[in-house]
Amino acid sequence: MDxxxxxxxxxFRTRARQWLAERLGPGGAFADLRGVKAPEDADRRRAWERELGAGGWIGLGWPEDSLTxxxxxxxxxxxxxxxxxLGIVGEQLLAPTLRLHGTPAQCERYLPGIADGTVIWxxxxxEPEAGSDLASVRTTAERxxxxxxxxxxxxKTWTSLSQWADWCFVLARTEPGSKRHAGLSLLLLPMDQEPGRIEVRPIRQLDGVSEFSEVFFDRARAVDVLGAVGEGWRVAMTLLSFERGAGMLGRQIGYQRELDAVLRAAANSGADRDPxxxxxxTRQWAELWVMRANALRTLGQAEPGTAAVAKLVWGNWHQRLGELALHVQGLPGAFVTGAAHTPDxxxxxxxQHTLLFSRADTIYGGSDQIQRNIIAERVLSLPRQPISE
Known part of the structure; x- marks a missing residue:
């Protein structure tokens, strides 16, 4: 296959590379953000979002530009x-879902803010008892x-970027007494509400950074429903299907950078002499190229098992890379000598950051167990496991 x-x-690649180099390279206005992973400096990160929006780099697939x-x-x-x-949730998840399930008025209201980088979602x-089993959500909404x-x-919990978000889309139960997938709706609500309606409690991670939070809603007002009332499960699943699209190939470039760093460390420490x-x-290198080939082969496909297989593979691959990253350094790799993201x-x-962060790769976005269930039930048509109420 070509x-x-x-x-x-x-x-287009040349133009994109030049634009990025002018802003992130030496002397660029955003050179200080190069390589930054944790969104600790909200003002600088918001400024970067606006710069992306002004350059027309947000929303390349809406819909005139090609997938390639x-x-x-x-x-x-x-x-x-x-x-x-900071705008990844709005651009890559909500925006394409809006274009499929939203009304023209909703698209006109919400898409411009995402596209110009001024509105973060x-x-x-x-939820605490509805993580991988998303159909068990208990958050409710009444008219x-x-x-x-x-x-x-x-x-809600594990809510990424909620400390900086302007809006949130919430899966809630709008039909009293409903269970599982029935009676759910996807609601859109502003995060800036009167005191006491929304409380955001950042969760501190192993590396001291807080990229996600617990969010408590107390009769917080949602102003829109995306899709029909009661059909939130179908809309929510559409949204999740966009989680592992073209952006996965960009993620793999990042993985290549991390692997290259591990290979350099192995050469410097002499660990590469261990057969x-x-x-x-070598296996990590080969598997990365297989993942890339598979991502290109399945790009744009809507088969239910495609995303599950990809998630299952790259989550475990990245965890092994995190372990190797320290292994090749030997004892010095265990010492804390790097730079802190924040004072705390x-x-x-x-x-070390790769090792700690990669521990979550097989959990977030659907655990390995859930991915295997999806493959078994939706691809291999194996009997469903009974769910106890």
Missing amino acids: FAFDAADEE RQVVWFEEYARAGAPDP CQGYS APDGAGWLVSGQ VLREAL AYPLTPA
Whole structure:
């Protein structure tokens, strides 16, 4: 199969690479954000979002640009060491879902703010007892007495970027007494509400950074429903299907950068002379290229098992890389000598950060167990496991 990009794609690649280099390279206005992973400096990160919006780099797939052009942008973005974008939830999850399930008025209201980088969104899905089993959500919503929207009450957790978000889309139960997938709706609500309606409690991670939070809603007002009332499960599943699209190829460029750093460390420490370790590193390199080939082969496919297989593979691959990142350094790799993200964070090296962060790769976005269930039930048509009520 031919995975080559055409001449127009390569011209676009040159333009994207130049634009990124001018801003993130030496002397660039955003050079301080190069390689930054944790979104600790909200003002700088918001300024970067607005810069992306002004350059027309947000929303490349809405809908005039080709899928290959999206891939090119994600690859060059990762290759440039650009910061993880604050607007990723709005751009890559909500926006394409709006275009499929939203009304023209909703698209006109919400898409411009995402496209120009001025409005940041977060996702209210997981709950303390409804993580991978998302259909067990207990957050409820009732129609406001004045008829203007819905009043949402409940708790969400692992809500990425919620400390900085302007809006949140919340999966809530709008039909009293409903169970599982029935009676759910996807509601859109502003995070800036009167005191006491929404409380955001950042969760401190192992590395001292807080990229996600617990969010408590106490009759917080949602102003819109995305899709029909009661059909939130179908809309929510559409949204999740966008989680592992063209952006996955950009993620793999980032993985290549991390692998290259591990290979350099192995050469510097002499660990690459160990035949067992050398075999493990070679396997990581080969598997990365297999993942890329598979991502290109399945790009744009809507088969239910495609995303599950990809998530299952790269989550475990990245965890093994995190372990190798320290292994190749030997004892010095265990010492804390890096730079801290914030004054309260641990001063981790990049290798230590990779190890700690990768522990979550097989949990967030659907645990390995859930991915295997999806593959078994939706692809292999094996009997469903009974769910106890």
